[in-house]
Amino acid sequence: MPSLIKEVSALVRAASLQKQSVEDLRRRGVTIIAADLQGPEDDLTSALAGKDVLIASLPPQNTLDQIGLATAAVKAGIKRFVPNAWATVAPAEGVMILRDVKEQVFNHIKKIRLPFTIIDIGFWHEGVTPVVPSGKFGTASMVGKNFLIGDGSTPSAVTSMDDVGPFVARIIADPRTLNRYVFAYGEIKTQLDCLSLAKKLTGEELEVVPISLDKVSQLANAAETDEYTLWHKMFVQYFNTVWVRGDNCPRYAKELGYMDAKELYPDLPFKTLEESMLETLQGRRNFPEAIGDDQYWEVIAKLLTGGVL
């Protein structure tokens, strides 16, 4: 299928214009436009003029910057806004702080009648790739320890980040997905599936840290402390929604009103978790940056395995 996307521009903070990553985009033909999401709305409107689709990809702490961006997008005549979602399927309120904040943006978009598509993509392969004793998976294994939550049998959608771009290109060219939620993912895997896959491909014995469902759910809802920060809690809430509640599945997505990209595009190719792991083992792939250092995961492990909050 030929791409319908003719031109890609990227809004970048003035301070970042000279960064290597931005230079890489330029070299790939992306038009770079300086913009400040916290700056005057009129400047944002000018930056967006003439564009059809606007896609937000922001770090969590900038989620609410999309409120002004969306208002500017209406004035600029944007025909479809894809706000920051890019996560596991979860209910709108009361389970994940991060999802609660996104909901404010989604509600604002609907209130001002900005045409939208909200795309969630399941759990990254990096979130389910186990740690092996040899360290062969490197930062392609994002979670610092193999927390085995409950009996490890809860299914979850898992997706290669490499597939997200092609998924999105397809979704935003589809009139059926206008003003809808779309769940686009690769496969469905349990934690046990992921552990046995890693064991099969590496031949290594894996160390697991067994955690009860109750403990995860309790910690996910516990108040933050100096030790247990918002950043720890955000990840524990991912464990809770994905592995305890089992939210990150096509069935619940449908209950929440999502369209299923596998039904919309049965021909859409995707990378399997096994392919991702093999690429990493063969040195063809690396996750760019670790989420947390050892200390970060030690805190979570301590609290999950019985440390008192």
Place this chain on the structure above:
Amino acid sequence: MPSLIKEVSALVRAASLQKQSVEDLRRRGVTIIAADLQGPEDDLTSALAGKDVLIASLPPQNTLDQIGLATAAVKAGIKRFVPNAWATVAPAEGVMILRDVKEQVFNHIKKIRLPFTIIDIGFWHEGVTPVVPSGKFGTASMVGKNFLIGDGSTPSAVTSMDDVGPFVARIIADPRTLNRYVFAYGEIKTQLDCLSLAKKLTGEELEVVPISLDKVSQLANAAETDEYTLWHKMFVQYFNTVWVRGDNCPRYAKELGYMDAKELYPDLPFKTLEESMLETLQGRRNFPEAIGDDQYWEVIAKLLTGGVL
């Protein structure tokens, strides 16, 4: 189409069991069950045992009582919960206080995975039937004055309350509406349509109170005071969403994810506004209770026509 509904029960507060309205239900074959929405969850679960569909119809101040009710409904195995909506189409947040509160209930339902159907029904005929000098429409005209908002050309869905029951019976028997929002309404009318219809049927000259769009939207967002209470504000917010923002229309409903009952059931009969007005003029119909007394509408008129808050 034969009804699929075999048995109807009603939960009623113990204090109301002897009321005439409850006796009327009993005589119509409704099983009356004493229940306290603020009582123990286990009692509610028992009261709901064996039921398939649960429909909430509560006054605004009891909206949040549905949180416990929904939790009990999950335990009782309710297959479909129809929470309190029964209103005009509006965005989830930031336009109507009443809708904001309902959203908390909707979010809870989705979080606990209680199967649901949310039904909005547009503006009641009583909300758009003008006041005529002879007073012939009586309490079938709910709004105390003919506020003409802007140029009166904003379209809105209008519905006879008599149709809501049959609409709901059809919707809850339909598997397509499970876990969906449905917009079920009679016709689309502007304020000018309603005024000219009333003039045609009564032959009377109508007095209108012209109000600017800006004034309505300003008052809808103004802080409450001793004089301008929550109850005034709730109605002004209806004016704002319906006649200023134009939210209460099939197109916006679709943008918000609603299914359209006219598309689901093209054969579904409904009463026109003209039929409603004629029934009232012929003494065959009366709106049971006025929303506010003269003083209530005087306050709103005073503030809308330039009174300082």
